[in-house]
Amino acid sequence: MQLELNEQQKMIQKMVKEFAEKEVAPIAAELDKKGEYPTKTLEKMAKLGFLGAIVPTEYGGAGLDTISYATIVEEISRKCASTGVITSVHNSLVCWPIIHYGTEEQKKKYLPILAKGEKIGAFAATEPNAGSDLGAMQTTAKLKSNKYIINGDKTFITSGSEAGIIIVFAVTDKSAGPKGISAFIVESDMKGFKVGSIFDKMGINANLVSELIFEDMEIPKENLLGKEGDGFKIALGALDGGRIGIAAQAVGIAQACLDESIEYSKQRQQFGRPIAKFQAIQWMIADMATSIEAARYLVYNAAYTKDKGEGRFSKEAAMAKLFASETAMDAAIKAVQIHGGYGYTKEYTVERLFRDAKITEIYEGTSEIQRLVISGSLLR
């Protein structure tokens, strides 16, 4: 057993780190402040292959293993959590379902566009009354001759207003419960598609999150992903992978909290010496670093389990997501505390990290849902 990235994974990590330092870090605070989507950064990321990281090479992607992919999301998130989650959703929740459930035609049509970043992907499952309880969704899709007619509202959609390709979940058979949900590949220029309001959020402000409205939207029958009724299964499968991405994002945020805290505590002088010389600060740094390392290994473990390909990895992904997101929040609280009054101002990065960390405990399954998934797999 080896608990170390291989040389290729290290080279990828190093390249992404360099990219994030050069291209992501300098604009992160400004994008957050303006609530501006990182369009130009995504174009640069696409050129380096980040947007097709997990897409097989025959469809124009890099065909990476999940551990390499997790290092990409972590290093990007370390500098900008918004850009990190856009990357994660695009890969895990949009490319992955097409890779695994798409027909050959769908893969050929959509994966190269997504891998090249010509269109950004979004995942539309959540509704105003169907969040953790996905099965309660009300959006419907009715087959009429060779078209599906979709009606309904989706909410909290990452990249909703920016995406060109959206995986939409809708009820095709109301009597069948969760087994009556189907997944569709929707293009944003299809008639009947509308972007609702964009949310004014606490954090990850460069990630534009919006409502999506479908009014008698007609989509070709061949855009059904998988079979009718596969939707719930596809959503849960995608979310298992998505949770590895969000866990990696959370590790990136937590690592950034530690980076900032180490730098600040060595410089900030109080009582005639750097505050890093005080045990109170040292213990916070030690606890942060320990949790971050544990969280990162949980992410690698979930990624490794996924790549082994021996069935579901829900428990491992849920553990990684639960622990990493709570680590991120805890690290953000400590980082602001170490920075004192300055940490509470927008002049310092930790203020943004604090706001960004919170969402990782909520989206793609709240911490409570993760605990449900973990205990469910143990108490079966």
Added chain:
Amino acid sequence: MNIIVCAKQVIDVSEMKVDPNTKKPILQGVPQKISDIDKNAMEEAIKIKEKHGGKITVVTVGPSDAKERIKELLAMGADEGILVSHPEKYDYHVISSLLAEAIKKIGEYDIVLCGEASIDMFSGQVGPRVAALLNIPQITYAQSVTAEKDKVTAERNMGDKAVTTESTYPVLITVTKESNEPRLPSLMQILGAANKPINDWTADSLTSGLNPMVDTVELKGISMERKNVIYQNDLDESVSKLVDSLTKEGVLR
């Protein structure tokens, strides 16, 4: 155009610490990387290849783990790597001689590109020494390079002025940090680098009887002692005291 890039594996000096008691640099566990300016040389090579076609060969004299660093340059765009094993004792003379012998063994080349200096020792000797050993013209400190079919023009950074120099091929050029912005390899290029060849050449197979002429006796960190003078009194008085002190120290004249 056949291009050879000389690259060195160095420690990441930004991660290096100096033992406060012994003043010795702590080298253990410090990550290794390709010397930054050698990446500028690599970028220049890629640009020339993009314009004229040809082949880029990277030559490194270093320990076996330098192979992983050579892969970074293969990912950037080099076609082939050569790792010449490190002799136990070495200096600029030994390294330059091995590089020159390796380049002779490669045979056909039009341009040899080097960084102006390595970021660890920063002697700037290796490029000029290799050119001398190969008996070819050299252009050092190039801040821009324009390679044409029959000649190369480079602007040399001479501090307060730039000197434009021309040469025919073959030529050795050392480039400065400002010459370009080295590209990052894409994920696909990183994966592709695994299939590009890296040849191992032993130092003995190239030449024998090389002995270092410089003996490194000791490595020591330099500590900058600060005077820590604080002027706390009346502002005008403090300013005049500060000016006095600076004049006395020779900072102000």
